[in-house]
Amino acid sequence: MTDEEHDSGVAYLNPEEGAVVPPPVAAPPPSRESRGSGPARTLLLGSSEHPVGEQPQGQPVVRGLIPGQVVAGRYQVERWLGAGGSAMVHEVIDLTCGAHLALKVLAVPGADASQIARFRQEVEHARGLAHPNIVRVYDVGVDGDRHFLTTELLVGMDLKRRLMGARPTLAESLRWLTHAAAALEHAHGRGVLHRDVKPGNLFLTKPGILKLMDFGLAKSSHVAGVTAQGAVLGTPEYMAPEQISGAHPVTPATDLYSLGVVAYELLTGQLPFRHPQPVPLMFLHVQQLPVPPRTLTPSLPEPFEHVVLKLMQKHPEQRYPSAAALRSDLARLWPLALPPKATSR
Template sequence: MPDRYLGQIISKYQVTRLLGSGAFSWVYEAIDQDLEIPVALKILRPEFSGQDVAEARFRREAATAARLRHRNIVTVRDVGQVDGTVFVAMDLHPLTLGRRLALAGRLPEAECIRIGTDVAAALSIAHAGGVIHRDIKPDNILLSTDGEAVVADFGLARALAGAASLSATNQVMGTPHYFSPEQARGQEIDGRSDLYALGITLYRAATGHLPFEGDDWYAVAKHHIETAPAPPRTFAPELSPEFEAVILRLLAKQPEQRYQSATQLLDALGALPGAPLRSVFTPHLGSHTVDAFPAVRGANGRTALVAAMLLLGAAMTWFTLRDRSASTALGGPTLGDSAPLAATPPADTGPIADSALGARIVSLADSTAARTTRSPARDSLRTAAPTRAPRATAARTARLEIVAADSARLYVDNRLVGTGRFSGDFPVGAKLAVRAVIANASTSCSTAVRDTVVTLKAGDRVGVSLPVRGCAVVSYDVTPRDARVTFTSLDGGPSVELRADSARALSLPEGRYEVRIQAPRCVMGTDTLQVAFRADGAPITRRFLLICS
């Protein structure tokens, strides 16, 4: 059972909470006791320990992710084996896209484009490194505390060239609802299969529906091969035709009809009306960097792969320096500066600072409203150029004010705008996705994220309250083990009741609780508990001993 590791120390990691389980592994939240930070600890299930193929696949996933270093690819911190337990430690991110969609149903177009851009950037690095992910889906896309998408779970990844795969060439692998047609047929695949799966993911995120459903995996796979998807605007008419066209091209049945590389997809997403502005921190990966799917084999293949990666690195450096040079020349941010919206004045900042911030936001919205192909460098300069400030007039803007917990990070259209409180001017008619997140909160903490959508009208002064709360892990030892334990919130929150032998720990939102322990032939025990969020994830421990006859 997965709870066998709860509370245990594996190497230097103290396991605090089960996050999820798969066919081959369990994933936990754990504390790195040396660095005193939370991590995600992935453990190979015991029934596969000692099996050479299973352990090799598990270690290969870690090795693949470790060598594909990019901010949109999960960071592997450690790999090890202790007393027969094989584990991988990775950066912990608070949400998955799957959970985000379970909570929100579907996402605004701008957020979908942002996620698609981040995943495409990760895939461009993986494909240039000769790696196909093979299982792109919402549950394998993590959302970092600053809103970026991070690709995880390279368990099915396979190199395009080099050593023999651990799975047969024609073996059907992946998740059926996100299969590409060539995957469903069990054919040889390349990176365009990942792009198809990303298209399914964006379709689901933008519409709230999967394009293909069925009673079993065979029926779903048959749809991937034979059935044309309903246009996304059938379910979400507010989507732009341009974004719909991108999704439908990703879902083309023939790989030759899709985008031919992840970098080509990046160009297409960057040209959309709702595309995020790229700062000088984000090198532009254009369609001229490198062939994403080189047909390489053997020693010559390794040479070609090294050359491709060197070319990619040179292109990234050139674009970064170009953006830096252009931005510096016109007074924009340099590599040492923060992004335009990263630092926000508090709500009571004087009118000059508020006006300047409002001008930046207005110029951002104006630039995204232009339905033309845009240069990333030009976009970042447009945001920073001081001559744009006079355009933020009272007749064209409305005031948005956000209030949340002091430690909550605040996002407007998936961009970090401040912590705790925010006030700024936005264009009239703007439809804004507003979100508050408790940084470093556990993925199991349902109260750590609150979001809403606000539409602004002329003269509006809209206040939004997002009452987010962090959680803490409560670890308890109850005797007898068949006792029922009830945590009743004294602050109006939900109550939790469970058997002591079903779990040794649980995550509770911040607040005061009455704890009640009952068992047959025992005197009922009661206690009060104050739960306070801790960024380090350290659990609150309690021991209860009932007096029984």
């Protein structure tokens, strides 16, 4: 499964480019009954790339909402933002406070219990995470046959789309990796493993802040999981060896490996492993060493390469012991990423 084969359908507001999207399918007015849990303020659609173990059976039945329609007696639809995977997202106004939100709706009526459970679980995993580098997820509810959740509405684009443009500078890459490490440090410290760190789940806001999003595959010490025994969940290009082989438990080091793959892509312009089929691709992560980044980008300072290769060690215990330790090493790289100050004459 290549990047091109599972193109991102992440919904976002991009005032500079403005995505062209087809009109939504009109739906009958929703039921007024809702079982939301707590105050909802903002919402965002996570990555629509289909992780291993979550490939949809055929195309989802998208039941679009129309402008002016009110969901759960509270959220008035402003416009459709996008659809991907098994979810769609609209910009809405919370009629109780006037805030502009995004409303993520499971787009498959009659979805199986595990799919609904994972959708709802995203809120439970992320509810206790309040950090500037993590997208806030607030609420989950049911309106008729629609399962919805609410998260922060962002302006910008995901890192996957950004990487389709000009190569980021060293300073940009270092800033984004530092933000991602800070997000993982916060999540791991509260017992939450993301398990699907990739560019499609890293959002760049217009002010330049990176936010980790989409906790649909997360695992928490305080939330019961819904993963079937023996299931392999993740995105093949970014999966840690232990996610694939089961030789080691999934730990914070698993997320750090995935972030290492993201770092490799940022600093070299390409993924460390590629294969047109997902299973052989996954086993490249288990069996093959990546080409050193400086082989592909000779101008890359050696300490950057050291960080990437340490993150991508096959054995979890050989990686950084924590996201905090990674962030400490990244902080020492700033003198190499910033242009030297012009000497005064």
